[in-house]
Amino acid sequence: MSQKNENHNYDKHEANHGNNACRKKRFVIVTGDKGGVGKSTFARGLFDYYIKNKLPCIGYDADTRNPQLERHFSPKLVRCVNIFERGGADRLLTDLEKDPFSLVLLDMPAQSGGYFAKFESEISFFSLLDELGYRVTMASVLNRVVDSVNVLNVLHQYCSTRVDYVVVKNLFYSADDETRFERYNEWEGRQKLIASGAIEIVMKDLFYKTYDFVDGYSISFSDALQHEKTSIIIKGRIKSWLAEFEKNIQLAPEYLGLNTKPMSDKEFEFTREIMLQEREKKKEIAKIEFSEKVVIESEQVEKKPEEHQSACV
Numbered sequence: 288m289s290q291k292n293e294n295h296n297y298d299k300h301e302a303n304h305g306n307n308a309c310r311k312k313r314f315v316i317v318t319g320d321k322g323g324v325g326k327s328t329f330a331r332g333l334f335d336y337y338i339k340n341k342l343p344c345i346g347y348d349a350d351t352r353n354p355q356l357e358r359h360f361s362p363k364l365v366r367c368v369n370i371f372e373r374g375g376a377d378r379l380l381t382d383l384e385k386d387p388f389s390l391v392l393l394d395m396p397a398q399s400g401g402y403f404a405k406f407e408s409e410i411s412f413f414s415l416l417d418e419l420g421y422r423v424t425m426a427s428v429l430n431r432v433v434d435s436v437n438v439l440n441v442l443h444q445y446c447s448t449r450v451d452y453v454v455v456k457n458l459f460y461s462a463d464d465e466t467r468f469e470r471y472n473e474w475e476g477r478q479k480l481i482a483s484g485a486i487e488i489v490m491k492d493l494f495y496k497t498y499d500f501v502d503g504y505s506i507s508f509s510d511a512l513q514h515e516k517t518s519i520i521i522k523g524r525i526k527s528w529l530a531e532f533e534k535n536i537q538l539a540p541e542y543l544g545l546n547t548k549p550m551s552d553k554e555f556e557f558t559r560e561i562m563l564q565e566r567e568k569k570k571e572i573a574k575i576e577f578s579e580k581v582v583i584e585s586e587q588v589e590k591k592p593e594e595h596q597s598a599c600v
Contacts, residue, residue: 313544314391314421316450318403319428320438325457326428327355328498329490330394332532333426333543334360335507337390338558341549345388347379350396358505361565364558370406380410383419390544391421404445413449423450424542428457428490429471436474443480451542452485459492486539491531497524510566 315333319326327350334356337344346365348354357365366382369375383391395403407413416423425442429435439454456468471477481487500521501511511517511525540546550558 311422312387312389312391312420313424313542313547314393314416315424315426315542315544316393316395317426317428318395318438318442319397320430320432320434324397324428324430324435325455325459325490326397327353327394328493329426329428329455329457330356330392331359332490332508332529333536334365334392335509335529336533336536336545337392338364338507338562339509340545341552341555341558342390342544342547343388343550343554344390344392344544344547345382345386347391347393350394352396356392356394359501359507361561363561370403373409376406376410376412380412380415380419383416383421387419390547404441407445413446424453424539424544425450426453426455426543428455429468430457430459431468431470433470436470439471439480440474440476443476448483452480452483453539453542454480454485454487456487456489457492458489486542488535488538490535491528493528494524497521497528501525504569506566506569507562510562510569513566514569 317326317330317333330346334344334346336342338360346356346360347368348356348365349368349370350356351367351369354365354367357367366378368379370379379393413423423446425446427435427439427442429439443452454471456471466472497520500517501508504511504514504516506514508525508529512522517525536543536545549555
């Protein structure tokens, strides 16, 4: 994104939200047009940031077939909910009525746009969240195909100004070249979206072997940095990716709930204990064989410079 566009988005964000005293609680919904678009990767990165920064949050995973958010963290921090089953969202709203977390993250399943509209209209979801004191953000993860734009267009037409928007360009699909999102960049609705306050960010690609390692052990990105089988190369790639991810989400601090007041150390103790328990439990678990293979291959790569140096002596 150009600096001019970044400044425009930031100014629009400031104009929409004003000072901290006027802020509502934040309910972030992560959406995408199909499986593999990077939706759950973004949700996992965002939830990782929340926990690392002691933000008072709760996660909900609506992907009943592949609940990545719940699997990579803990059922005590992320609750599975089937919002497409009639009455399935009741638990979510009842939870928030009883225990109103300042920050809520909902990871939607792929291709859920049409179902979401039906579900929302049936129970007036946005209206009820507003009554509970939440402002909704739709974080839409895009790839380069036209379906991404179509889904975003339908979403914007339905939700209009009732929600805020963050558009996430997943650079996995563009060889780290943001300009290759031609279908979105040339979409006539893009300027209307930006004019209404939408903020555009990018999500860098994470090398597939590193991603496979994290998936193989079902751990968070931050926990992967402390896993006993994490090689120096894997650690370096994750550190670099997380630093870039956190820099990019800072372009939308209010929309993504990053300005939520952190918990005190005492308040955070429950979450910290859960994450420590999950970390210990998953240390010895290798759910798929290629996790070991990734470590072995990474170690072999590390040795290559030394071998080359020896050969030159």
